[in-house]
Amino acid sequence: MMEWLAMGGYGGYVWGAYGVAVIAIGAECIALVRRRRRAFARARAEAEVNHGD
Amino acid sequence: MRWLYRYASPATFYPVAGALAPWFFVAAALLGAAGLYIGLIAAPTDFQQGDAYRIIYIHVPAAWMSMFIYVVMAAYGVLFLSLNTRLSAMMMSALAPTGAMFTFLALWTGALWGRPTWGAYWVWDARLTSELILLFLYLGFMALQAAIEDPRRADRAAALLAIVGVVNVPIIYFSVQWWNTLHQGASVSLTASPKMARIMLTGMLIMSLAAWLYAIGASLLRVRAIILEREAGAEWLQGHVDGKAR
Numbered sequence: 306m307m308e309w310l311a312m313g314g315y316g317g318y319v320w321g322a323y324g325v326a327v328i329a330i331g332a333e334c335i336a337l338v339r340r341r342r343r344a345f346a347r348a349r350a351e352a353e354v355n356h357g358d
Numbered sequence: 359m360r361w362l363y364r365y366a367s368p369a370t371f372y373p374v375a376g377a378l379a380p381w382f383f384v385a386a387a388l389l390g391a392a393g394l395y396i397g398l399i400a401a402p403t404d405f406q407q408g409d410a411y412r413i414i415y416i417h418v419p420a421a422w423m424s425m426f427i428y429v430v431m432a433a434y435g436v437l438f439l440s441l442n443t444r445l446s447a448m449m450m451s452a453l454a455p456t457g458a459m460f461t462f463l464a465l466w467t468g469a470l471w472g473r474p475t476w477g478a479y480w481v482w483d484a485r486l487t488s489e490l491i492l493l494f495l496y497l498g499f500m501a502l503q504a505a506i507e508d509p510r511r512a513d514r515a516a517a518l519l520a521i522v523g524v525v526n527v528p529i530i531y532f533s534v535q536w537w538n539t540l541h542q543g544a545s546v547s548l549t550a551s552p553k554m555a556r557i558m559l560t561g562m563l564i565m566s567l568a569a570w571l572y573a574i575g576a577s578l579l580r581v582r583a584i585i586l587e588r589e590a591g592a593e594w595l596q597g598h599v600d601g602k603a604r
Binding site for chain 1: 398399403408409410412413416417420455456459462463466467470471473474572576579580582583584586587589590591595596598599600
């Protein structure tokens with residue numbers, strides 16, 4: 306396990322690359338969900354104003 | 359042409375995108391897991407580069423996606439300017455952040471691979487410089503669109519920028535042939551047999567497919583949010599927004 310993590314001495318580079326990739330994709334997913342929620346709430350509020358409930 | 363316009367309407371596309379997106383994410387996650395297993399565990403250490411070479415399993419797919427997404431974005435720009443379909447403009451905007459993310463990853467992972475392999479995180483080599491310009495094009499596209507108040511004019515300006523900027527993509531792709539670059543030439547091409555071991559190639563292709571599916575899923579989700587933002591108040595949205603957020 307430790308040997309695998311060390312990546313033959315290149316651990317910092319390899320995990321630095323993979324770690325940032327995971328963070329970037331995770332950040333994009335979070336941003337997507339938040340944008341979706343915001344847009345949904347606005348569209349819903351607007352629909353209620355227009356058509357009344 | 360009629361069917362094209364029908365599917366190019368946000369009202370038709372909104373539920374379709376919502377139904378498709380999860381499947382793309384599931385497929386991307388499964389392939390991504392398989393690709394990571396091959397790349398980080400199953401594939402052997404490279405005899406020249408040691409384990410540092412394992413960075414290519416994200417570097418190459420990210421670099422491919424960064425260029426490919428830009429071309430698709432510009433193609434939507436052409437569609438929007440010529441046919442004036444609103445959905446094309448929305449798809450164009452939906453792709454930009456994902457493209458920028460992959461471009462950043464290509465640069466970042468390239469730097470971390472370059473340091474142990476070349477001895478430098480960065481060199482002003484034609485390949486690296488043109489890829490950096492690609493990142494600026496993505497950021498410029500998003501900034502330009504955000505800076506213009508009227509969405510139609512914003513789309514028009516952004517589409518033009520996307521189309522003009524596409525000239526940079528062949529420059530990136532062929533830079534390793536046109537100039538003497540520190541960056542190596544293509545390891546995988548359609549015309550020659552790949553210059554790498556089969557398992558390494560398989561891992562890289564699986565990771566690329568996963569990146570592809572992820573990009574499609576992410577842009578479908580984002581285009582849904584954009585549709586909601588732009589069409590808020592439209593009659594057809596009524597049935598989609600009452601009830602719980604899905």
